[in-house]
Amino acid sequence: MTSFMKISEIKERLDRDQVSDSFLEQLHMDDRKGVHKLVAAYQKRKQKESAQQELFVKMSKFEKKHYQLGNIVAGIDEAGRGPLAGPVVAAAVILGDSFYLPGLNDSKQLSSQTREEYFRYITQHATSYGIGIADSQEIDKLNIYQASKQAMRKAVNDLAFQPDHLLVDAVPLDGMNCTVEAIVKGDQKSVSIAAASIIAKVTRDRMMLELDKSYPMYQFKANKGYGTKTHLDALKTYGAAPCHRKSFSPIREQIME
Incomplete structure (x- = not known):
């Protein structure tokens, strides 16, 4: 007993x-x-x-369908479309048929600690992953939507080999040399897109921590470039930094004053 x-x-x-x-x-x-x-x-x-x-x-159903056809599948997602500062970061991830990580989900559904843990696991066990970045100048030149798509293309090109099929979170990505499937709320429906969302989010957060060292007055460490009250107050006091998106309101309005 x-x-x-x-x-x-x-x-x-x-x-x-x-x-x-x-x-x-x-x-x-x-x-x-x-x-x-x-x-x-x-x-x-x-x-x-x-x-x-x-x-x-x-969440593996989209991938399994293509694995059965012998296709290489990559999931794509981005992080940072909404902030006033910093880059937009995209990630492309080829998990492979044997990859298994229960608990994998949209990065927004996970704590920062879990995201970091999953980031390490994905980068160590995925078949391949690639990262694409569009900085604030590129965002201002192209607009955030086109810059996000450009970052996604860079992420795919950064893979060790090219996929046969892309699973993309909501964005109908054009100009690719393979088939593309845009899935609404894909980061909650596809393990590959969820993995990409984690890689993109963690990569961008780390970049914002580095920017915080150069521009501590904006508190990027806490707000990651989003328009919080402290960030907006700092903009009024110090003006915009080179990493700010000049085409975004209220930065554009401040420049025009």
Whole structure:
């Protein structure tokens, strides 16, 4: 019976998933409150893991269809279309048929710590990934929509080899030498696009941290270039920096004053 086991020993077995049905039955019969708490936490963790596994399978349907045809599939997404400063960053990711990361989802659904963990895993285990960047000057020249598409093309060109099919988050990307499929809310429906959203988001956030070192008055470390009150107040005090998007309001309006 588990009553002869220390709670610390039970916790270790649960943490290591060294659990059988009979062992769980014994734990349920154990009258110690500490054991009941451990069992509840274990079951909650297993339910979460099961849900993450099911989500990964569900989000792999676009990729699986093309793997069965022998196609190389890449997911594409971008980060940074809305901010007043900094680049727009796109990523293209070829995961490959054997890639598996339960919990993978749209970067906006994940904590910054989880994004960093997944970034490391994806960059280490994906078949290939590429990054494309359009800086603030390119954004002002082309407009943010065209600059985002240009960054996506750069990301695809940065891959180790070219895909047969592209899965893109919402954007009908033209000018590619392969088939393209634009999926609305694709970062929530495709594992490849979700992976690309994480690579793009983490890469851009790191770039904004570097910009914060040069322009600490705008607090890019906290706002990542978005138009928060502190950022807007700093613009009124210090004016625009070279990394600001001059074609964006309110920076454009400030320049015209």
